[in-house]
Amino acid sequence: MDAILEYLFGSASFVPHGYCLLWRPELVALHAISDLMIALAYFSIPVGLWFLVRARPDMRNRHVFLLFAAFILLCGLTHVIGLITLWAPIYGLQGLVKAATAIVSLIAAYSLWPILPEMLGIRALSGLRETNQDMARAIADHDILVTDFNAARKDLEDFANTVAHDLRSPLRAINGFSQILTDDYGNRLDARGCEMLDRMRDATLNMSRLIDELLYLSQLRQVPLKKSDVDLSEMARKLMAELRKDDPLRQVEVSIMDSVIATCDPDLTRIAIRHLLHNAWKFTSKQTSARIEFGEKTNGGKRLLYIRDNGIGFDMAYAEKLFQPFQRLHTAGEYGGSGVGLAIVTRIIQRHGGHIEAEAEPGKGTSFTFSL
């Protein structure tokens, strides 16, 4: 123990550093005051760094700042000991503190290099100010866009309301008065005249359906999704039963895979599947042995649902057009429909983050594949 203490704090065999300076007062004072001032300055730097790191928890590379704080603290300590060695020969302790300083300074220096590229990447304050101004401008532009967008959405909503109300009223009048004509004056018209009145009424109903579907399409983006686990097989079975009920004379072979479960909005999904099954039903109407299938498969690890039919199909050259509103690949006279159905299906599937594709061959059938 004594040996260690003697080693650290020196013994009679060493002379104080002042001795080397021949105890010249001005030289001793120069060394002493310089060491003291360097030490004080060095001690103040870690305090500043410590506050900086404490105050900015968001700052990256905090460990480097703390390492430099320790390094400078130790540097300060070496000067304090240097000051003491002027009078007391504690060269052992001085050597240990120097060794500690050496190790910490090496680590600090080493730790600086990896973060240099990042530090160089930090923009100067003037650059930051410019970036801030750019961002403020971008935000202002964005605000204007949002305001424009909201105004446009409001316009669209007003338009939808107008369509819902004002475009339907004349339809009801045309339908109603043509019915009254048939009822009250039908005996004065020949069969062709009566048929024309019937066609007028059919046209009003078609347009009414079209208005309803368009309105629905325009509102689809805003309907909130309410997802739950849904048995799509059960859903498809019920929807097929409805189709059969409306058209009981048709013979269609239906194959629905059991327990196809998906997490989706049941109301919206029902509408999408109903449209797809209705299409399959419609486009197989001229087939002698019609077949409609619903099921799921996996493709490249992805789960896909499909609805297939062996109906009239279509030319794949027009596949792009299929999902856009008002696009039809068959004449209205042949197969009816508003041309909005598949646009609604697409939007519902997109709302679920899914994707739909069609594959077809004229005369062979159509297959819709989609994910939810």
Add this chain to the structure above:
Amino acid sequence: MAEKVILLVEDNPDDEALCIRALRKSKITNEVIVAHDGVEALDLLFGTDGKPPIKPAVVLLDLKLPRLDGVETLNRIRAHEKTKRLPVVMLTTSDQETDIVRSYASGVNSYVRKPIDFAEFTDVTAQLGMYWLLINKEPGADEPAGD
């Protein structure tokens, strides 16, 4: 007891003609008083210029009306002591969810969307007439003479 009357509030002459026609076709021969906007309807219900207020068995109220719209008219009807329990049916072209919610929030008794198809429209009108003129009982209505 005087014959029950219907107050039809409708600004569109086509819809007015069709509605009256549908009522008549459904063998509902009760008098139909027509108001062409909300203000006119309230004048009839509250009585103005010395005319006594009318007491319809049901008000068929269009939603979209000039001056005072259907919901505002309904609010005034509900706010008035003498008419606050008056049966009011919103008979409209729109089936926008917001309109339905707004109407019920204001205390409508029923909300019916007028079908485009006149045959359906006639059916709906017949059911409405039957229900509000024959089946429904209002508070304080005269008791029938006997079974």
